[in-house]
Amino acid sequence: MEIDQELLNCFIGEATDSLSEWERICLTIDDSATKEVFDSLFRVAHNIKGASRAVGLEEFGTFVHEVEDIINYLRRDEYPMFPGIATVLLESQTILIEWLEGLKQDPKFVRELSAIRKKLDLLRVPNAGQHVAASSSATASASQDAAAPKGPVDELEALFMAAQAEAQGSPAPVAAALAVEEPKVEAKPAAAAPAKKDTKNQAAAARNDETIRVAASKLDELIQLIGELSIHQAIVAQGRKAGQLQQRTYQNAIMLSEKITKEIQGKALGLRMQPLVSLFQRIERVARDVARAQAKDISVVVEGSDVELDKTVIERITDPLVHIIRNAVDHGVEKAEDRAASGKPVPATVKISADKDSAGVCIKISEDGRGLNGERLMRKATEMGLIRADSQLSEDEIANLIFLPGLSTAEKVTDISGRGVGMDVVARAVQALGGTIDVKTAVGKGTTFAITLPTSLSIVEALIVEISRSRYAVPMQELSEIVDLSNFSIETTGKRGRMISLRGNVVPVENLHDYLPLRTSKNGTGTASKVAGAKAPTPGLVVREGEDVVVFEIDSIVNQQQVVVRQLSDQLGKLQGFSGCTILGDGEPGMIVSLPEITRAYLKSAGTKENRA
Amino acid sequence: MTEASVVQQRESRYLVFGVGPELYGTPLLGVREVVEPQAPKPVPNTVEYFTGVINIRGEIVGVIDLRIKFGQPVKDTPHNALMVFMTEVGPVAALVDKVESVVKLSSDQIESAPSVRTRVPSQYLTGIAEVENRLITIVDLSKILSTDEVAVVRAMSR
Numbered sequence: 001m002e003i004d005q006e007l008l009n010c011f012i013g014e015a016t017d018s019l020s021e022w023e024r025i026c027l028t029i030d031d032s033a034t035k036e037v038f039d040s041l042f043r044v045a046h047n048i049k050g051a052s053r054a055v056g057l058e059e060f061g062t063f064v065h066e067v068e069d070i071i072n073y074l075r076r077d078e079y080p081m082f083p084g085i086a087t088v089l090l091e092s093q094t095i096l097i098e099w100l101e102g103l104k105q106d107p108k109f110v111r112e113l114s115a116i117r118k119k120l121d122l123l124r125v126p127n128a129g130q131h132v133a134a135s136s137s138a139t140a141s142a143s144q145d146a147a148a149p150k151g152p153v154d155e156l157e158a159l160f161m162a163a164q165a166e167a168q169g170s171p172a173p174v175a176a177a178l179a180v181e182e183p184k185v186e187a188k189p190a191a192a193a194p195a196k197k198d199t200k201n202q203a204a205a206a207r208n209d210e211t212i213r214v215a216a217s218k219l220d221e222l223i224q225l226i227g228e229l230s231i232h233q234a235i236v237a238q239g240r241k242a243g244q245l246q247q248r249t250y251q252n253a254i255m256l257s258e259k260i261t262k263e264i265q266g267k268a269l270g271l272r273m274q275p276l277v278s279l280f281q282r283i284e285r286v287a288r289d290v291a292r293a294q295a296k297d298i299s300v301v302v303e304g305s306d307v308e309l310d311k312t313v314i315e316r317i318t319d320p321l322v323h324i325i326r327n328a329v330d331h332g333v334e335k336a337e338d339r340a341a342s343g344k345p346v347p348a349t350v351k352i353s354a355d356k357d358s359a360g361v362c363i364k365i366s367e368d369g370r371g372l373n374g375e376r377l378m379r380k381a382t383e384m385g386l387i388r389a390d391s392q393l394s395e396d397e398i399a400n401l402i403f404l405p406g407l408s409t410a411e412k413v414t415d416i417s418g419r420g421v422g423m424d425v426v427a428r429a430v431q432a433l434g435g436t437i438d439v440k441t442a443v444g445k446g447t448t449f450a451i452t453l454p455t456s457l458s459i460v461e462a463l464i465v466e467i468s469r470s471r472y473a474v475p476m477q478e479l480s481e482i483v484d485l486s487n488f489s490i491e492t493t494g495k496r497g498r499m500i501s502l503r504g505n506v507v508p509v510e511n512l513h514d515y516l517p518l519r520t521s522k523n524g525t526g527t528a529s530k531v532a533g534a535k536a537p538t539p540g541l542v543v544r545e546g547e548d549v550v551v552f553e554i555d556s557i558v559n560q561q562q563v564v565v566r567q568l569s570d571q572l573g574k575l576q577g578f579s580g581c582t583i584l585g586d587g588e589p590g591m592i593v594s595l596p597e598i599t600r601a602y603l604k605s606a607g608t609k610e611n612r613a
Numbered sequence: 614m615t616e617a618s619v620v621q622q623r624e625s626r627y628l629v630f631g632v633g634p635e636l637y638g639t640p641l642l643g644v645r646e647v648v649e650p651q652a653p654k655p656v657p658n659t660v661e662y663f664t665g666v667i668n669i670r671g672e673i674v675g676v677i678d679l680r681i682k683f684g685q686p687v688k689d690t691p692h693n694a695l696m697v698f699m700t701e702v703g704p705v706a707a708l709v710d711k712v713e714s715v716v717k718l719s720s721d722q723i724e725s726a727p728s729v730r731t732r733v734p735s736q737y738l739t740g741i742a743e744v745e746n747r748l749i750t751i752v753d754l755s756k757i758l759s760t761d762e763v764a765v766v767r768a769m770s771r
Contacts, residue, residue: 470655516657566673569703572666574762575658581666581673589654589666589673 004055008107011055012100013211018048019100020278022093023285029086038075041089045071048096059110060099067092070123087292088119090285212311214271222271225264232257269458273308276354276363279318280305283325283365287350290329297336297347298329298367304354309361313433313453317363320426324365324449325350327423332369332447342444344368360435360455366448372441374398399441403427431596434460434477434579458565462592464558464584465539468513471590473563473582474541478595485509485538485553500551502542508606509540512552515577515598545599552595561585565592576601624719627742629749630696631711633685636747638716639754645697645704647712660762667706669697676706677758700759707754716749718742723751 025041045068053061067089074085095116102109232253239250284300291298309317333348340346350367374395381387381401393401405424430437435453454460454477462473463482488500490509498509540551563582568575579594627638628647653665653676662681666673674697680686694712698705723740739751 470657518655518657519661568673569675569705571700571702571705571759572656572675575656577658578656583668583671583673587668589668591654591656591666 005107007055008103009211011051011057012103013213014051015048015100016097017213018044018051019093019096020281022048022096023090024281026086026090026093027281027284027288029089033074033085035075035077038071042068042071042075057103060096063092063099063111063113064096066117066120066124070120073123085123088116088123090289091116092120212271212274218267218271222264222267225260225267229257229260229264232260272311272458273455274311274314275306275308276314276361277305279314279321280352280354282318283321283352286322287325287329287352290326291333294330295335296329296333297339298333298350299347301349301351302353303351304356307354307356307361309453309455310458313455316429316433317435317451317453320429321363321365321451323423323426325352328365328367328369328447328449332367332371334370356455361453363451363453364448366446368446371443371445371447372399372402372439374441374443377401396440399439399447402439403437434475459562460565460592461560462563462582463541463560464563464590465541465593466555466558467516468518468555470516470518471558471584471588472516473584473590473592474595475579475592476560478543479541480544480549481542482557483540483542483551485540485551486536500540502549502551505549507542507549507551508602509551509553510602512541512554512593512598515601516593541595543595543599545596545603548599548603550599550602552598563590563592624717627716627718627749627751628696629713629716629744630694630709631713632679632683632709635683635685636713636749637709637754638718638742638749638751639696641715643698643753643755645699648695648697648706650693650695650708664708667695669704669706672704674704674706676708678708680708680710696754698755698758700755702759705755705758707758716742716744718744718751 022041022044025037025044028037045064049061049064049068052064070085071089095111095113099109099111102111235253236245236250236257239245239247239253244250245254280302284302287298287300290296328350333350334342334344336346339348345368348368351364353364353366355362355364377398378387378393378401381404382389386404387393387401402423403426427437430451430453433453435451437452438450439447440450441447461476463476463479465472465474483502485500488502490498490500492498499506500509501507536556538553539557540553542549542551563584565580565582567573568578568581572578572581577594577598578591579597580592582590582592584590626641628641628644629636629638631637648669651667653667655665656663656675659665662678664676664678664681666675668674676695694709695706696709696712698707723742725740737752737757739753742749742751
């Protein structure tokens with residue numbers, strides 16, 4: 001049967017949602033395996049099956065059907081529940097997700113199923129647990145089961161354990177095929193660039209068939225507003241034709257259109273906001289998977305999953321969070337017996353939470369495990385020449401060393417984490433989103449990662465500045481303060497250039513113009529205006545990048561306003577020093593300067609200069 | 614008639630544009646729109662032929678000056694047209710001296726391996742066609758534009 005691409009995309013979108021529901025239900029099975037739970041899971045599976053067959057994915061439907069059989073037995077209470085069931089159902093979910101991923105690339109894709117089929121076939125024995133006596137007429141396998149009523153279940157459990165161990169060793173073929181980029185990143189620990197490229201590629205791929213689910217009521221509100229807007233628009237048009245725009249009726253209509261436009265803008269941006277629930281579900285799943293694989297006993301607490309974030313932010317933060325939670329369970333949480341020995345509660349608590357405040361959304365992942373080994377971090381960092389041996393660092397500073405490239409505290413590399421890549425990539429991913437990441441740890445008590453993210457990437461409060469007669473936008477969140485450099489005496493030193501004393505701290509002063517040279521400004525037009533108005537204030541933008549502070553001198557500040565951030569095309573995205581683009585009040589495009597990026601470039605060049613000196 | 618020759622006879626439409634004294638043609642289907650030229654806003658740390666960004670109905674589009682790119686002398690004559698392409702790397706606009714016409718060319722009218730030396734790197738050159746006694750260099754501009762590197766790496770490290 002020929003598969004219609006549009007229908008298929010629609011199916012993939014729906015099935016992905018359903019599978020996330022599937023996952024959510026499976027995660028509750030361990031706690032409460034009630035009939036209602038299996039009923040809802042059955043409905044989900046049944047829907048997916050129906051939908052897949054409707055678009056002509058026969059093999060997909062057949063596989064879902066097989067899983068559905070098992071759920072059906074469970075909900076009819078035909079065999080006892082045991083922990084392995086949830087695992088098998090979750091595994092099937094993973095396989096279906098991978099299958100959908102495969103279908104995105106190739107509509108004819110069929111997932112390899114032999115391993116999971118083996119497990120499913122063992123489970124797909126009707127009445128396995130109870131009605132064994134009546135099995136004389138059943139198949140050979142069923143009568144075998146009859147000999148040992150408890151047999152199949154025990155056998156299954158053993159099988160799962162073995163299969164689990166096997167699965168750790170060899171990742172699923174699709175996962176491997178899809179993750180071709182990954183090894184490259186791992187090969188070069190300090191490779192931030194390829195990692196960045198990956199996200200770009202993902203973004204490009206996502207742009208093609210990105211769909212978003214929106215509550216119909218939100219859409220109706222928007223349509224309603226647009227209707228109102230067009231009415232006022234018509235009134236204004238009439239007034240213009242009559243040449244009577246100054247009249248009050250028309251003035252009112254103009255004012256109302258302004259108001260409605262603002263409202264539409266707000267509502268439209270709201271469409272991109274999604275609750276964190278599915279993201280949290282996914283990382284909760286990862287935590288449980290890792291814990292299960294390592295036979296660790298954990299309980300996961302999730303808070304604030306109704307907090308909303310921009311869809312793009314959620315997408316780009318998923319992998320970093322998965323990485324953090326893997327590390328947390330793998331390295332942070334101890335085995336149950338170790339915990340018991342040191343008098344800590346079993347199971348260990350892993351907490352995933354989100355909070356909303358004025359700065360944005362703060363996502364925290366914490367566990368009450370062993371804490372980061374500060375000594376080991378220091379030793380590693382010293383060995384790698386990242387810090388000096390005699391550095392005096394505070395406890396928090398030591399913990400934050402983990403975000404430096406190439407540092408991993410795991411003594412031995414496990415296949416879950418510990419290759420020494422990751423935390424620096426995580427930190428970069430967060431920074432790229434305009435967020436911050438911080439870690440707090442106490443030996444023996446646990447570790448908390450806190451990530452603060454902007455709610456939306458679409459609108460930022462920005463300072464419009466002029467540099468060499470060209471206007472740029474600088475996001476306010478990247479500034480720590482603004483100073484008037486004409487109030488300071490600027491000292492010049494041979495080695496590090498110009499500097500000022502800011503509240504007793506010596507801070508270098510750089511001219512932003514040097515970092516944003518324009519070909520047209522070679523004639524010196526850029527600085528000419530400044531010489532003319534020597535008395536005018538010289539604004540300096542103070543930027544903090546970790547412990548370092550740099551002041552960037554600019555020509556003038558134009559104003560402060562909210563700007564709508566537009567992503568740069570891939571071509572321009574490679575430009576250093578810019579995070580995006582916007583349209584300024586006069587309709588001209590304006591580049592959004594990324595001061596953190598420029599600061600890092602400065603610190604790098606300052607560092608090398610110092611070494612040479 | 615074999616299938617191959619049928620394919621060869623198929624006609625495609627090309628947009629003919631001028632850069633300096635030379636005439637070029639690019640597949641019409643690759644051109645998203647042709648707009649009135651507007652003064653681009655310069656972007657620091659970019660190559661010389663990247664003249665800046667413009668605002669096309671709220672969309673920010675990079676502009677490439679084809680005169681500089683194709684090595685034509687830069688005179689101070691105003692450009693006449695901006696051709697906007699939707700490339701793999703997003704929208705890109707190309708500044709040209711004029712947009713002339715649309716011509717229909719079948720593939721056998723395009724000399725695919727010309728011995729003529731052109732300013733276009735050979736891998737982007739589709740061929741040369743003769744239309745009304747004038748030679749038109751056929752290129753796939755959206756491909757050329759999508760492979761352009763506009764960033765100058767040295768600038769940030771000073």
